[in-house]
Amino acid sequence: MSTAQALDQWSWSDSIAAQTIDAALRAPMAVSTSMLGRTDVGFVPEWVNVFQQRIAELHGLRRDWDGRGSAAVRPDALFFAYSVLGQSMAPATVAPSVIPLGHGGVQMVWSSADADVEVEVVQPNEVIIYHLDKASGTEREWHAATEFSDLSTLLRAVFTR
Amino acid sequence: MPADPPRDAAGNIEPHNHAEILDAHHVIRHITPDDLCEEADTGITRVSSGAYSESSDVNGGMSVDIEEWVLAANLDALHYIRDPSYGATRLNVGALRKAGFKVGWDPLPHNPHHGAVWGIGNGSKRKRRVAKLATTIRKAMGED
Numbered sequence: 001m002s003t004a005q006a007l008d009q010w011s012w013s014d015s016i017a018a019q020t021i022d023a024a025l026r027a028p029m030a031v032s033t034s035m036l037g038r039t040d041v042g043f044v045p046e047w048v049n050v051f052q053q054r055i056a057e058l059h060g061l062r063r064d065w066d067g068r069g070s071a072a073v074r075p076d077a078l079f080f081a082y083s084v085l086g087q088s089m090a091p092a093t094v095a096p097s098v099i100p101l102g103h104g105g106v107q108m109v110w111s112s113a114d115a116d117v118e119v120e121v122v123q124p125n126e127v128i129i130y131h132l133d134k135a136s137g138t139e140r141e142w143h144a145a146t147e148f149s150d151l152s153t154l155l156r157a158v159f160t161r
Numbered sequence: 162m163p164a165d166p167p168r169d170a171a172g173n174i175e176p177h178n179h180a181e182i183l184d185a186h187h188v189i190r191h192i193t194p195d196d197l198c199e200e201a202d203t204g205i206t207r208v209s210s211g212a213y214s215e216s217s218d219v220n221g222g223m224s225v226d227i228e229e230w231v232l233a234a235n236l237d238a239l240h241y242i243r244d245p246s247y248g249a250t251r252l253n254v255g256a257l258r259k260a261g262f263k264v265g266w267d268p269l270p271h272n273p274h275h276g277a278v279w280g281i282g283n284g285s286k287r288k289r290r291v292a293k294l295a296t297t298i299r300k301a302m303g304e305d
Binding site: 107 | 191193195196197198199200201202203207209210211212214215216217218221223224243244283284285286289
């Protein structure tokens with residue numbers, strides 16, 4: 001198995017054990033790439049750093065933070081978004097833009113010339129995934145709660161370098 | 162004064178099409194730097210569809226200013242955007258209604274020209290429908 005294949009099948013699960021945003025932000029990241037026959041302690045995909053930084057920014061937004069009546073950003077929605085990424089992203093997948101929404105959830109956006117993928121985390125276990133294939137113009141939107149294999153396949157195919 | 166908007170038993174404004182907000186009118190959506198997303202292959206920063214989400218209030222719609230009402234009060238169209246880092250987009254009321262959304266009056270104590278767009282809900286499909294109707298008046302800080 002090549003390094004690229006192994007990294008493509010990499011999954012991130014240990015840090016999901018953290019129960020709060022603060023704990024997740026402080027949690028040490030030890031990723032076992034056992035398929036390569038070694039353990040890379042301290043290896044942190046770039047998207048993890050980018051996402052954690054964004055969580056820290058959004059975590060402090062209070063009710064009506066935008067003057068448009070938006071709810072405070074829900075910590076449980078942020079944390080669930082983090083876990084969705086943990087189940088869906090390869091190490092080299094591009095970090096999403098994270099947009100706070102009026103209901104207190106967040107939207108994660110990946111966009112390129114080929115496709116748009118938008119994942120709305122309304123609250124834990126209530127996720128709506130949107131995909132636009134720009135070549136065909138085909139749109140698809142579906143609900144998900146705990147299973148994100150379709151999203152993972154999409155992100156690894158289109159937004160992984 | 163415009164006709165009062167309809168309210169439920171608890172006094173919350175109900176989703177409605179206000180008769181005095183004409184199809185020819187426009188509404189202005191405030192855009193914050195937090196509404197921006199980045200294109201992966203070009204690095205271009207644009208307004209995400211998430212910028213067009215409804216508030217969490219009871220019967221909460223998407224918060225907007227009614228441009229023609231603001232102008233009729235001899236105020237600048239962007240009068241209610243006080244943060245210099247914020248931008249704004251303009252949406253035609255008739256186009257919103259034709260797409261199935263309701264546009265009504267939702268006055269606030271500090272903004273009698275405040276309205277709401279109802280029917281967007283959760284998920285991206287309808288947000289993107291709204292986004293397609295929007296034109297930029299002023300870019301938010303960081304927007305390309």
